[in-house]
Amino acid sequence: MRGLSVEYTSGAASWQKALRRLVAGLLPGRPRQRRPFWSVGVPLIALAAGLLFTTTATTAGGTALREDRRPQLTELIEDRRAQVAANEDRAAALRGELESRTAVLANSDGPIREQQQRADASRADAGFTALAGPGLTVELNDAPQLRNLPEGATNDDLVVHQGDVQAVVNALWAGGAEAMSIMNVRVLATSAVRCVGNTLLLHGRVYSPPFKIVAIGDPAALRQALAVSEGVRWFRDAVDNYQLGYSETPGTVTVPAFEDSTTLRSATVPAVPQ
Numbered sequence: 001m002r003g004l005s006v007e008y009t010s011g012a013a014s015w016q017k018a019l020r021r022l023v024a025g026l027l028p029g030r031p032r033q034r035r036p037f038w039s040v041g042v043p044l045i046a047l048a049a050g051l052l053f054t055t056t057a058t059t060a061g062g063t064a065l066r067e068d069r070r071p072q073l074t075e076l077i078e079d080r081r082a083q084v085a086a087n088e089d090r091a092a093a094l095r096g097e098l099e100s101r102t103a104v105l106a107n108s109d110g111p112i113r114e115q116q117q118r119a120d121a122s123r124a125d126a127g128f129t130a131l132a133g134p135g136l137t138v139e140l141n142d143a144p145q146l147r148n149l150p151e152g153a154t155n156d157d158l159v160v161h162q163g164d165v166q167a168v169v170n171a172l173w174a175g176g177a178e179a180m181s182i183m184n185v186r187v188l189a190t191s192a193v194r195c196v197g198n199t200l201l202l203h204g205r206v207y208s209p210p211f212k213i214v215a216i217g218d219p220a221a222l223r224q225a226l227a228v229s230e231g232v233r234w235f236r237d238a239v240d241n242y243q244l245g246y247s248e249t250p251g252t253v254t255v256p257a258f259e260d261s262t263t264l265r266s267a268t269v270p271a272v273p274q
Contacts, residue, residue: 141245167231175225
């Protein structure tokens, strides 16, 4: 029987040799070659692309995912305008019916007659009657489409903004305007002027430029108020720089009666001076 040969060593070198032999014994005799990355990545990418195409086709349902929705939005806006116009016609008819019935009752009811006379005396001051007289017409308009914008300018500088319309309206009120209309719609001191893009939103209706503002009052005083208004002066500077439209035309003007809702949403009691 052959004996087992054992080799004894000592020191750090012996441990290194032992570890190398152990690792060599655990490794297979012939190492396998690593597969290149593209052989694994290409099938995965193809699988992901197939899933993406399938999901897109299912979501689209035979229609274009990037279909231009502007015609649909235009149709929706026109439908809403038609609804608003129909509601306004119905409201006008109901107001007329109410006034006619009130007039009939006033013939036989003293308290109703007194209240009707009181209301009629305040209609002009409240803006519920059409007025005509000397005044001023102000028109604001967007700039024409420019191929080459001035240096430092953007398309936002070429349109009339809410602040521009408000500046003109506030200046006219400050100049003593007795009555005012915007786009032939009677406005009061409490009327809100808002812009959506380059369109004007007033009493639920949308208007496109040019925006025409008519005010009854002393034309000279109204023009002076516009001249000293800082907001109007800024717009006039933009007229010179970006070709925006601005004009003032004095003369005899007419403003229609106020026809919007008179329902109060909020009110406060003014403080009485002591």
